[in-house]
Amino acid sequence: MRTVYRDVEALAGAGVPVYADRGPAGGYRLLDGYRTRLNGLTAAEASSLFLAGLPGPAAALGLGDSAANAGLKLLAALPPEPRSHAARMRERFHLDVPGWYRDADEVPFLSQVSEAVWGQHPLRMTYQRWGRQVVERVVEPYGLVLKAGSWYLVAAPAGQHPRTYRVARIRSALTLPEVFERPQSFDLEDFWCRYAKDFRERMYTAEVVVRVAPGIDDLLRYTLGGDVVDAALAGAGEPDADGWRTLTVAVESITHARWLLLRLGERVEVLDPPQLRGLMAETIANLAKMYG
Template sequence: MRASRLLSLLLLLQTRGRMTAPELAEELEVSVRTVYRDVEALSSAGVPVYADRGPAGGYRLLDGYRTRLNGLTEAEASSLFLAGMPGPAAQLGLAEVAANAELKMLAALPPEPRSHAARMRERFHLDVPGWYGDGDEIPFLGEVAEAVWEQRPLRMTYRRWGPRDVERVAHPYGLVLKGGVWYMVAVAGPGGPRTYRVSRILQAELLEGRFERPGRFDLAAFWQEYATDFRERRMYNGEAVVRLTPGAEDLLRHTVGREVVDTALAAAGRPGENGDEGGGVVLRLPIESVTHARWLLLRMGDRVEVLEPAELVELMRAAIADLAALYAVRTERPPVPAEG
């Protein structure tokens, strides 16, 4: 355990430069006293770790000192290749660079970890986008990525949900790939960072100069907080009460989402306990809106009946009436004669 921590400390100093004892303690999830002991152990082992005094001080390695990548276990080396996503790398224009990096990584590994990593690459493949759709068209992803990397302002025309497109000058802090969709995290007006779907950028132009990116901004932490807030406060703004026929749970999970349905089923109890004589179950489902719920629940056919709210019930009735009228007209048309 300590050997792994010492290696982590060494790699932190190598990749980030000067770090204070409290910063190292936070990263390693240990006490500051433990950091002192670990630094002393590294120094005793011949690693050139130096302490700089003063307000801007901290620990650092001797300039030019580098450790060789030979401390990876077989499992660690193998897991690196699960992070390789050729699709997103190609979208960012980094396909060849990523392939070359992978080859160099393999060449640097000892024989046994190298063989495990090669087998991992041969037997596991990550395909990020879903089945039903080829993903967004993202013609300006390259410009956004360059703006993120170079810390350059980006003038963009953005298609928002409202009635008009808007023009913004954005300071992009990072890019996030979620479910095959690229999002830009940027400051583009008053307030803090916001998210923008890259496929909605209609025009993009890199501007001269550089902006200052906050040193303590953590992209992963921001996205985690944003995603949690979206799920808990903004994704579901209403509730629908439905009666589900017996055996339709898996279809509803596929239609609405497993987490939502399982939570609703747990709250509803077993079939028949809620007074449904048909053996089905009455569920309270969180919904984004009544129009979105209508679109989803129509896919269930007669396996689900909407009970509340009244607005959603009327939308379902209207949609079913329109479908009945459409197919009634079609049945009155003469059949198409067969060829030949």
């Protein structure tokens, strides 16, 4: 009897609406219509699950129906208040991952690759490298990453460190029957963060010094990249009397910088290096000649 009382008291203390019904046929009852919160989810927590942007990627992985069904089951299992919040979140917010003016990659082997990742099966694939050279690789697939609408496979060739492969460049794939041992120390999120940081550092191999007109910070970010421009602005000195600032900006190459900076027209002037200043002048002279 004492155990029952203690349990009922504990349930009431946890927020479960248990009440006593006195009389000969009485006892303890649960409030009609009460349903427990799914794993204790709050309204905000339940809503956030429907803002995960999963329908598109799940469909690409062959899990579109499963994701949709899971969403319906989650909604049905929620109490009224969190269910209402989650439904409004789904009605009012939509995540579209790829950038403007580009389609998502064609990834005919994504489902097969994901199954190899999940089952820890080696993958024999032919892969088209950036120089259009097609090579054959046998890799141990550790994970998949979706970045800006493009899928990347993180995998290790036999006896080597993990590398990244763009799934859209896989030209054929064969799942091997063996099962490999995935390193327990490997963390996909940590690997990708380090890879992305190293990639940015390797990508920007040169620096240029430019004068920029006032009021074009957003255009600079759009043209040259937000991280690059923010770093340049943080190290910039005070504007001159006309509001122009001198920035040192990291770029992929001098040639690439020419085409990027030409987009800014007369609102930017290259100061250094002389090679880039010469390329700008040459291009502008050719344009003036073309247009008379």
